[in-house]
Amino acid sequence: MVKGKTERGEKDTIYLVPHTHYDAIWAFTKEDYFHINLLLILKEVVELVEKTDYRFLIEQTFLLEELEKRYPELFAKVESYIKEGRIEIANGEYLMADTMLPAGETLVREILVGKGYVKEKFGVDVPVMWQADSFGLNAQLPQIYKKAGYKYVAFRRGLDKRNPSEFIWEGLDGTGILAHWMPLGYRAGLDLTKLDESHEKLKKVAATSHILMPSGSGVTMPQSETPVVVKEWNENNGEEAEIKIATPGEFFEALENEVEEKNLEMDVRKGEMYSGKYSEVFPNCCSSRMWIKQGLYEYESRLLSCERWSTISALLNSHYPSEELRNSWRKILFIAFHDVVPGTGMDSGYDEVKQYMGFLKTEMSTHSLRAQTRIIEEESIIENELEASGGGVESSHYILRMMSLRSDVIVFNSLSWEVRNWIEMELNFDKGDVMAIKGLKSGEEEIDVEVIKFARYEDDSLRSAKIGFVPTIPAMGYKVYKIIEREPKRSSYDPNFIMITGNTIENRFFRVEVDPATGLIDVIQGDGERICTANELVLEEETGDLYYHRQTLGIPVKTEKGEGVKYGSFRVENFGIDKSPLRRVINVETNYFSLRWPYRLTEKMEPLIWRHKFLECSKKIIVYRDIPRIDFITYVEDKHPRARLRVKFSTDIKSWDYACGSQFGVVSRPTDQWSYKPEEEWVEEPCGAFPSLRWLDYSDGKKGLTVIHRGTPENEVRDGDIYLTLLRSVLMLSSDGKAGPAIPVPNAQELKRYEFRYSLYPHEGDWREASAYKHAYEFNTDLDALQMSDGMKPPLKRSFLEIEPKNVVLSALKKAENGDGGVILRFYETKGKETDAEITLFREPKTVTVVNLLEEEDDGVEKELEKEGKRIKLTMKPFEIVTLKVNY
Numbered sequence: 001m002v003k004g005k006t007e008r009g010e011k012d013t014i015y016l017v018p019h020t021h022y023d024a025i026w027a028f029t030k031e032d033y034f035h036i037n038l039l040l041i042l043k044e045v046v047e048l049v050e051k052t053d054y055r056f057l058i059e060q061t062f063l064l065e066e067l068e069k070r071y072p073e074l075f076a077k078v079e080s081y082i083k084e085g086r087i088e089i090a091n092g093e094y095l096m097a098d099t100m101l102p103a104g105e106t107l108v109r110e111i112l113v114g115k116g117y118v119k120e121k122f123g124v125d126v127p128v129m130w131q132a133d134s135f136g137l138n139a140q141l142p143q144i145y146k147k148a149g150y151k152y153v154a155f156r157r158g159l160d161k162r163n164p165s166e167f168i169w170e171g172l173d174g175t176g177i178l179a180h181w182m183p184l185g186y187r188a189g190l191d192l193t194k195l196d197e198s199h200e201k202l203k204k205v206a207a208t209s210h211i212l213m214p215s216g217s218g219v220t221m222p223q224s225e226t227p228v229v230v231k232e233w234n235e236n237n238g239e240e241a242e243i244k245i246a247t248p249g250e251f252f253e254a255l256e257n258e259v260e261e262k263n264l265e266m267d268v269r270k271g272e273m274y275s276g277k278y279s280e281v282f283p284n285c286c287s288s289r290m291w292i293k294q295g296l297y298e299y300e301s302r303l304l305s306c307e308r309w310s311t312i313s314a315l316l317n318s319h320y321p322s323e324e325l326r327n328s329w330r331k332i333l334f335i336a337f338h339d340v341v342p343g344t345g346m347d348s349g350y351d352e353v354k355q356y357m358g359f360l361k362t363e364m365s366t367h368s369l370r371a372q373t374r375i376i377e378e379e380s381i382i383e384n385e386l387e388a389s390g391g392g393v394e395s396s397h398y399i400l401r402m403m404s405l406r407s408d409v410i411v412f413n414s415l416s417w418e419v420r421n422w423i424e425m426e427l428n429f430d431k432g433d434v435m436a437i438k439g440l441k442s443g444e445e446e447i448d449v450e451v452i453k454f455a456r457y458e459d460d461s462l463r464s465a466k467i468g469f470v471p472t473i474p475a476m477g478y479k480v481y482k483i484i485e486r487e488p489k490r491s492s493y494d495p496n497f498i499m500i501t502g503n504t505i506e507n508r509f510f511r512v513e514v515d516p517a518t519g520l521i522d523v524i525q526g527d528g529e530r531i532c533t534a535n536e537l538v539l540e541e542e543t544g545d546l547y548y549h550r551q552t553l554g555i556p557v558k559t560e561k562g563e564g565v566k567y568g569s570f571r572v573e574n575f576g577i578d579k580s581p582l583r584r585v586i587n588v589e590t591n592y593f594s595l596r597w598p599y600r601l602t603e604k605m606e607p608l609i610w611r612h613k614f615l616e617c618s619k620k621i622i623v624y625r626d627i628p629r630i631d632f633i634t635y636v637e638d639k640h641p642r643a644r645l646r647v648k649f650s651t652d653i654k655s656w657d658y659a660c661g662s663q664f665g666v667v668s669r670p671t672d673q674w675s676y677k678p679e680e681e682w683v684e685e686p687c688g689a690f691p692s693l694r695w696l697d698y699s700d701g702k703k704g705l706t707v708i709h710r711g712t713p714e715n716e717v718r719d720g721d722i723y724l725t726l727l728r729s730v731l732m733l734s735s736d737g738k739a740g741p742a743i744p745v746p747n748a749q750e751l752k753r754y755e756f757r758y759s760l761y762p763h764e765g766d767w768r769e770a771s772a773y774k775h776a777y778e779f780n781t782d783l784d785a786l787q788m789s790d791g792m793k794p795p796l797k798r799s800f801l802e803i804e805p806k807n808v809v810l811s812a813l814k815k816a817e818n819g820d821g822g823v824i825l826r827f828y829e830t831k832g833k834e835t836d837a838e839i840t841l842f843r844e845p846k847t848v849t850v851v852n853l854l855e856e857e858d859d860g861v862e863k864e865l866e867k868e869g870k871r872i873k874l875t876m877k878p879f880e881i882v883t884l885k886v887n888y
Contacts, residue, residue: 012209012241014199015251016189018045018226019057019216021132024095025349026218026339027733027741036219038067038074045222046077049086052227055245057216058082059091059130061114062334064121082122088247090154092118092126094330095337099131099138100274100691101286101293101713102336103300104663104881105811105826107141108853110333111148115854116817128248131155132186133218134338136281139272140664142171142179143881147861148853152252154180154212158273158281166207166255167267172665172832172879176268178256180212185279189215192229199241207266208258211241212251272667276684280739282342283689284549286714287644287725289343289350289748294711295357296335297694301781302364303328305414308476308813309371311823312800315843315888316378320815321367328363331356344546344740346733347747372412372786375478379794407434407483410794412784413473416803416810416827420472421778422583422627424452425785427465427483434462439488440469440481443796446488447471447481450580470582470626473783475802476810480794498584498625500577505584509628510762514621516575518560519588521621523630523762525703531762532705535621535632536560536648537570538723539592539640545732546748547739549644549687557643558592566602568594571610586621592640614640629708629775630760636726637753643729649707649722649760653700658717659767660692661776664811664828665879666767671698671717688716689725695776697767698722706761706772708779726756768831774806800842807831808876816855816885823888824855828881839872839884847887848872855885 020041024030048054058064058078068075081087094113097106118126129150131137136158145153153169159181169179182188183205188198195213202211215226223229230243244250259266274281286293307325314320335353339345407429413419427437437454440447447469454465473479498507503514510531511524523531539557544550558564574589592615596607616637623630636645657668670676674688691713697706698717707715707722714725729749734740759779763770803810809830816822829835848867852858863882866873876882 010209011239012199012203012206012211013254014211014213014241014243015246015248015254016213016215016226016230016243017057017246017248017251018055018222019059019186019214020220020222021186021216021218022060022063022096023218023339024062024334024337026345027743029349030352033219034066034070037063038071041219041221042067042078043074044224045087046074046081048222048224049081053245054222054227055247056087056222057090057130057247058087059089059132060093060095061089061117062095065117068121079122082124085247088128088249089118089122089124089126090128090130090248091132092129094333096132096134097333097336098338098341099134099141099663100136101341102296103693104140104144104828105304106300106332106336107144107663108148108812108826109329110336111144112817112854113329113333115149125149127151128252129153130248133157135285135342136274137272138663139172139667140662140879140881142169142177143173143175143664144853146175146177147881147883149858150177152178152180152248154182154248155273156182156185157279158275159269159279160275160277161269162278163205164207164267165202165205167269170268170270172271172667173877173881178252178266179269180252180255182212182214183278186214187217189213190217190220192223192226195229195233195243196237208255208264210251210254210258212248272662274690276686277678277682280684282344282547282739283687283691284544284714284728285342285344285547286689286691287549287712287728288546288730290712290727290750290754292335292341292343292350292353293713295353296332296341297711297780299335299357299360299364300332302368303332303360304812305781305784306364306368306371308414309368309375309412311813311815313371313374313378314815315823316375318371318374318378322815322819324363324367328360331360343748344733346743347745350747368784369786372784376410376786376788376792376794379798380792384793408480408788409440409483410478410480410786410788411471411473412478413476414781414784415476415777416801417475417774417806418472419778419783420470420626421783422468422470422624422631423783423785424466424468425787427467427787429462429464431457431463432459432461434483434485435460436485437462437465437467437483438486439484440471441484441488442479442481445472446484446490448488448581450582468582470624471783474797474799476813477797477799478794479797480788496626498582498623500579500584503577505577505586505623507623507625512623512630514577514586517572519572519575519590519619520560521586521630523760525762529703531651531703532760533650534630534760535619535634536650537590537617538646538648539564539615540644540646542642542644542728542730544728545730545735545739546745547734549689549728551644559648560590567596567599568592569596569607582626583622583624586619586623588619588621590617590619591615592617615645628761628763629779631779632756632758632760634726634756635753636756638727638729638750641729641749641751642731645726646723647726647758649705651698651705651720651722653698653703653705653720655698655700658696658698659772660690660715661695661773662693664881665830666773666832672719674716674718688718689714690716694780695772696722697770697772699766701766702764704763704766704770706763706767706770706775708759708761708776710757710780712756712758724758727754771806773809773830777809798842799840802840803827804838804840805835807833808835808837811881818855821887823886824851825884825886826881829876829879832878834878835876837874837876841870841872841886843888844870845886845888849885851883851885853881853883855883
């Protein structure tokens, strides 16, 4: 490893990169940041570039779009300097996303929208990904970046090995990208009086004689004296090193040239960058303002489903709502910004996020319903034409229905495999049409129904009903069911059952024993071995802020088992079990009181007085007959300031690590980090908390437990127990003023009502054998159901797209951005093994082409395909992301 001039035999070249980091919201409002960045910073930058050899870096196109709208003359100057290379766009995303919390597809869209704008407006490429401030980097970013046209990445946070600062970063699939870690952060050259000091520190870890020295910070004005200071520095230090005012692209090109010319063997680092050893990654922001995480998860899922059905509808000759989907994606991309979804900004910055979520709720409901209705209409036309002509269709995709249309429902599945899952829907009837709902029928299949509530006309016929059922729906397709008013026929070969004895519920997958005194459950596997005690609320002290959890107590404030501070206690107020043919629902109402009396000799004296109720909790624990999950819905009315609330799953499993769902893959995380004390000083000591995308799995190879969530990503495994954080109540943005300004954030106290949904999937073997990811997707992706109108007669069932095997997961189905009518199909391998994949479409395509994430043909993503009619076959590498462009 080369260290300095004497060892390298040549002087250093320092690339001083003036920049400012743009925050859409954080300590100021969005409008404040527009004013600062557009009028105070970029205007000054343009004047410096005009008059001197100054260079500048701009990160995000969201800011440039606003500049174009508000100040076209200033934009024209910026445009000309970008084309000349004097201002460089590095990063090039629409907005610099958090990379640990949003879905992988959201990260792709940030790049797709941003780079598309850069290409359209300036005609230039963006070769450098500049990750100045995202709180850690996920393990698939090297693959994402390379397949999105980036050649290099510079980043600030998450590295666990300091030396060298330049290396090859490999993703889960083995894709490598030339990377630079910023040893002094993005402010290395900000203080122009300390350039010598920064140079000495940087050259000690530099892999070559080329040294990157970022000169900027968040919303920082350009320093007009920079050219003069650089000239004077070079005059005084010219033999040792030379400073160039430069762009990151110039640095990376020089770095790459030296590596190639000298045939240097670069260090290789693999996996995610999520260590606090040399820089903060703020793991506890994964539980700040939890409503934002929940909203992002929900609307990402709904938008992706809406986009898929809109694409199918368009292929059936209906309108594709390009502009509406594009507008919705921009709302999602804003929420995914690295200071928005982590929740680390001041209160008023999130008012717009609430508006965006309201917009998305309405927009997704409208367009999904419209697309699915059009599919039904188009399918009905095709079906009627087939019946009139006496024609038939392949039985693998169509089964013609021969039944009355009265009281039919249709259920849609947005996943790329057949799904059997719980769904609830509302029905309305004309007077006299339906007297009772006993089941549903589709062809020869008949299934049970749970009537959750209903209303009747005066003749006793049903006016309305809410029903729940467990349909089996084809991959990326639908199935039509007819209401039957008699008991459904049951197959004698059906292995599924559900029964209850006392407070024990049993199905063919496991046994659940309920303790009425606490409302907690024990989950017992078929061999009689207890796998966990589940759903225990743990209330803890919180003295931290939006960035960090802190507590002075070494014990919880209280747990539902009774551990913690002696004065308070949880109390079960109500307990009951509802029964239906399809499931058992355990209902528990429990409250937390900060004081009970007597509070001494509690082992022999029952409490008589309860005071200071600060948590009101209502739990539903759902055990199904036909589904191997236990679903939890927990409602919390939080009145307890300065508290962290977690849910605990106590197990006897012992393992050094556990698996977490991540963007386009799965990563391994260490257990018991809360007690780990590094030998050397870390910038941010391990706390044990990590983010997960949809699920985490803790197993010993023989048995395991998958915990699935809908937007509560912070988790920890310690002492064999799994914790999922539900909320943290804090009052300060940064209580010590180190991570940010010490601004009060009263809305972040979370003193409101929350609904949390999570699930448990006990299994044999590890997460791969159990296909944990599959159950997580099914829990997070709702089936959609519609009551059909008279006159609609689609085929009984239909699959528009199926991908086999199930470890290959659909990520996107959309129309191509260039508007040429092509369809983009993106999917990835998620078990970490080479896989022969087969995609079955509902009609034969004319051409199928492998493209990159920008939807362009690219030698770097070439792949052999075999097209046979409606089927496409290809071999995928472990954790590989593949994008196809299909033309019909």
